[in-house]
Amino acid sequence: MMNNSAAWIDAPYADLSVRHAPMPTAGRHQLVIAVRALAVNPLDAIIQSNGRVMYGWLRYPVVLGEDVAGVVVDVGAETSDFSAGDRVVSYAMGLERGRDAVTESGFQAFVAVDAALTSPLPEATAFEDAAVMPLALSTAAAGLFEEKQLGLDYAALGQARPRDEIVVIWGGATSVGGNAIQLARAAGYRVITTASTRNHDRMRSLGAEAVFDYHDPEVVDRIVAATAGSTVAGILAIAIGSGTPSVRIARATGARRVAMASPPVLFYDQPRRAGLSLERVRLFLRLGSRSALLQARSLLGRVRASFIWGSAIAFSPVGAAVWRSYLPNALADGSHQLYPDARVLPGGLSAIQGALDTVRGGLSSEKLVVTLARHDGVDEVTAGAA
Template structure:
């Protein structure tokens, strides 16, 4: 074979794209070819080196529970880390060859669903939803961040959530008061703790005793065991007379105690990130079942009860959708002004810990199955 032909063949091979497609509700992902995404204005194309899986993707795979506007077949996936392959017009922060971690928003309404889906070899992401990745942080470590840190920032700083003072450049934030993070050992919780501390707030978190030490290392002043029968009383006692600036409620069943604590402490805002009950009992395969109907009925009743209790107490309890930061100032604050420096100097830790469960797009389904069965205090990651 002519030496001139070899580079040409290699170029064709590396330009091919493939994705893990969800072809129908409650089906397994199938790996097959996908069009090569092309970055548009303000976008970059990433050759993915690591992907992470999230509960939202599990819920969508369980049967149209979240993203009703998507059509089949679809490419799920939000957490990506890799190398910039190409940049679109007007991109100024990145060049080809840069190492990045990014939030892929292809599952969101109004986006290019296939091009911006994460579960593929190449993904288009918005420049303002990406951060440079220092050489000291591996792709598998960084990829735990995007959806979790974006959701945490939305809950803490967005005007229609807790509306807290965001972090400022440098180590000292200007926020005052205490934030309660119920569900501190979750992916969102670990990032919410770090962001709130960076913004200047004191943090009380709930978690099991085995995770308490790590949450303190992340900056939590107090960690209360959520399984204690006195958990609400202990949290209120831990305020020590300080004002409660707001509550972030993460995990099934967290909304009701969060509203009660806010009402008792005089806080006016609760950011809700989870349904009242878990979707874990819904079978992923087969037709919609009695378990599906029971679970969704309990969700509706539970949400109504939380809203009625919050309204009676004068507490604003609103659900948070992490991707809304791409339409307001929270997105640039997080991805352009906070994360690049905070990751470079170690102020923001990539948490939770990554657990690599396979290599290649074919491993994503295994990761989703593992997550559906239950995972605590770690993020499941697939390498590419």
């Protein structure tokens, strides 16, 4: 008999609390994973900081978490591509509307995940390295390929068919940006990106042909010049404040679409408690005014600027193209690098609250990962799984 435990958030704004959780069961198209590593995302910190804003459908107590890697212990009745004992990485969907925010969320020892958003892991790949990827990869894929976003062509994903079109990615060193560079290149597009100077070599190693320092006051003009008259297929705007310069680039190059992965304000600039406060009022006034100004500039330049919802790929052909057709081979042959780097924290589930607090302080080119021990009763099921 296997027992489950989770890091619960019992009410909006509350600290996480580790205790017993129900054991998940696999739906028809699902797997149950014994989690060996999980990553902490800014999204988790934002949900904890914002209360019921954005994710108002959550009914507390719930479990947060999207990024998991581990070993399959149960397979749904209509799932044939995986078996007990497989090493996998997966995007946990519990926080999405209509899903189970307890058994399908990632901050726990056992989690139910969709097989369609799961990929096998090579034997040599460490769970903690793989856990950094799922949400970032899915958000990047949604921004690049979903028709409501940049709508890029993904038919040749992973087939090395180059095309003379450029994708500009503002924020290449972010977790979404690093995966977006690789996906865009894998689909044949040229990539220009921004990053601080210390990350330029890393961005080139991921596939960017040109990298510019976003601190440079002339960076927009430099990026426009670097396109050298080539078609700019779209701009992916990542990180706080990236929308405005991305729209400027679009207007100057004739690009018609900007897909944005971040709001124009930092949601951590408010107290983590219920009720009105001067900081919260100021935050949402800034959010409203900056969003309105950005949309006005977009409309004047005939640019469509839209916000990305990473889980959109679960309900479109993009999810299968990325997670099932592209990723297994790309991980096996090393053509898709696991990005960003993992910073592993000791302490298991009890370490997650501290990780969330660290995320609020800011991270660059790394993601916080918590590892979990092997679970009683799993080893004999997963013989040979590292």
